[in-house]
Amino acid sequence: MKKTSNNSINIQPLNNNDFDDWLVLWNAYLTFYKTSLPLEITTETWRKLLDENTPIYGFGAYRNDKLIGIVHIVIHPNTWNNTEVCYLEDLYVAQTVRGTGAGRALIEHVYGFADNKNCNRVYWTTQESNTTARKLYDKIANLTDMVQYRHDL
Numbered sequence: 001m002k003k004t005s006n007n008s009i010n011i012q013p014l015n016n017n018d019f020d021d022w023l024v025l026w027n028a029y030l031t032f033y034k035t036s037l038p039l040e041i042t043t044e045t046w047r048k049l050l051d052e053n054t055p056i057y058g059f060g061a062y063r064n065d066k067l068i069g070i071v072h073i074v075i076h077p078n079t080w081n082n083t084e085v086c087y088l089e090d091l092y093v094a095q096t097v098r099g100t101g102a103g104r105a106l107i108e109h110v111y112g113f114a115d116n117k118n119c120n121r122v123y124w125t126t127q128e129s130n131t132t133a134r135k136l137y138d139k140i141a142n143l144t145d146m147v148q149y150r151h152d153l
Contacts, residue, residue, distance in 0.1 A: 029092035086114035
């Protein structure tokens, strides 16, 4: 797997050795969104991220070999194209290193990964109030006029 480097930030696939640091970032991400998940969901998420037979992928941003950010993506078919699409489901950068390019590096890595997988687009959602992240997103993607509705089962 190709590594992406941005200044002193390296992007590479998550691996078994990352679990403890990933868990800290994952829990901080859930806390940011004022939610929590049962341990069995977190454990299954980690398993899927490392399972080569599941179209869910995880990448880490590393500075000096320390995991400082994570991104999880899902590659899936769609009805509007003959190629798959990439859903950027989770993105989190440690609060202490925000503004240093880690978020941008993770997203740009996802763009390259999705392109290599022959996806026709990368898309994601965020909370309207997430203004800090949206400043970055406005620079590297197009805001659509779509509104998300949800019915939990």
